[in-house]
Amino acid sequence: xxxxxxxxxxxxxxxxxxxxxxxxxxxxxxxxxxxxxxxxxxxxxxxxxxxxxxxxxxxxxxxxxxxxxxxxxxxxxxxxxxxxxxxxxxxxxxxxxxxxxxxxxxxxxxxxxxxxxxxxxxxxxxxxxxxxxxxxxxxxxxxxxxxxxxxxxxxxxxxxxxxxxxxxxxxxxxxxxxxxxxxxxxxxxxxxxxxxxxxxxxxxxxxxxxxxxxxxxxxxxxxxxxx
Numbered sequence: 001x002x003x004x005x006x007x008x009x010x011x012x013x014x015x016x017x018x019x020x021x022x023x024x025x026x027x028x029x030x031x032x033x034x035x036x037x038x039x040x041x042x043x044x045x046x047x048x049x050x051x052x053x054x055x056x057x058x059x060x061x062x063x064x065x066x067x068x069x070x071x072x073x074x075x076x077x078x079x080x081x082x083x084x085x086x087x088x089x090x091x092x093x094x095x096x097x098x099x100x101x102x103x104x105x106x107x108x109x110x111x112x113x114x115x116x117x118x119x120x121x122x123x124x125x126x127x128x129x130x131x132x133x134x135x136x137x138x139x140x141x142x143x144x145x146x147x148x149x150x151x152x153x154x155x156x157x158x159x160x161x162x163x164x165x166x167x168x169x170x171x172x173x174x175x176x177x178x179x180x181x182x183x184x185x186x187x188x189x190x191x192x193x194x195x196x197x198x199x200x201x202x203x204x205x206x207x208x209x210x211x212x213x214x215x216x217x218x219x220x221x222x223x224x225x226x227x
Contacts, residue, residue, distance in 0.1 A: 005135045007160065008224035011035035013058060013192045015139065015162060016043075016224075019132050022104060025071070026050045026128065026139050026162075029060030035195050037222035040064045046071040048104065052141030053115035053125035054079050057195075063087045074101060076108075078123035079115070096126065105131030109152055111143035113170070135159045135227055138183065142192065145175040149182040160227060161185035164192030165206060166199025173205045180209040187215040187227065 008016040010025075012033050017024040023046050030036040040061035046069040049062045053076070066073050066089040073083055073091045080093030098107050106128065113125035127141040129152060138152065139162045152158065161183050164170035170192050171179060180188055188209060193201035203218045210216055217225050 003133045004226050005133050005137070006224050006226050007137065007162075007189070009189065009191070009219035009221055010038055011221035012195045013052075013139075013142070013162075013164065014060065015191075017130065017132070017137060022047045022102070022132060024048045024050065024104070024130065024132075025062075025065065026130075027052055027058040027060060027141075028062055028065060029057045031061055033057070033060070033195065035221050041068075043069060045069060048101065049073045050106075050128050050130070050139070051075040051079065052111060052127060052139065053113060054082075054117035054122040055115065055142070056117075058142070059117065063089055066090065072101070074106065074128075076115070076123035076126055079117075082117065082122060103132075105129075105136070107131075107152075107156055109138075110146075110148065111141040112146055113142040113144075129156050129158065131156070138162065138185065140164060140171075140179070142170045144171045145179045145182070147182070149179055153183045153185075158183050158185045159187065160225075161188045162191050163188055165190045165201045165203060166193035166195070167201060168198050170199075173201055173203070176206060177208055180206075180212070180214055185214060187217055187225070189217050189219055189225070 077093035
């Protein structure tokens, strides 16, 4: 079963995953995030930073944190090249598929969304299935629901799904409920909602999936779960 994994919601789509050996950040959008519970300078030790795509509300403070902590930034190959050449951070560029990075299982999967930086298209969007301590966490990134999510679950059974519910740019609650049907996670945590009025949502509606035995944890920024 492995040791405990702690998942802390940082606001919007940003999360911190902690094991006894690793500190991982996903989409650390903190500066300029009205719901952020932390600042970039609060992180003194980070091992890996996962970035699902290059939009500012996901790339966020990844470069600043990586420079200060020597964390490796894991992202789509094109984005990794750009960050390495322009900012000098250590990156691991990959594409959709499976790998292991410093003992962490990493599966990069598609996400249906755009990706751009400084007004130019850059790389493709993705989600990540991250395996550590015998647990798998799926961060969907920005995406709508799509049928291949069922394949992810068949190949890599998911313990915790982090799913956007805000609509407009991503799936809404109705689509997230369908995503849970496809993914069959043990637990789902909603994200990417209520940061701005355009993505206002009611996370309590997601509790419909509890009828299927899926635990729903609605976290406020700063709250965490241990699995």
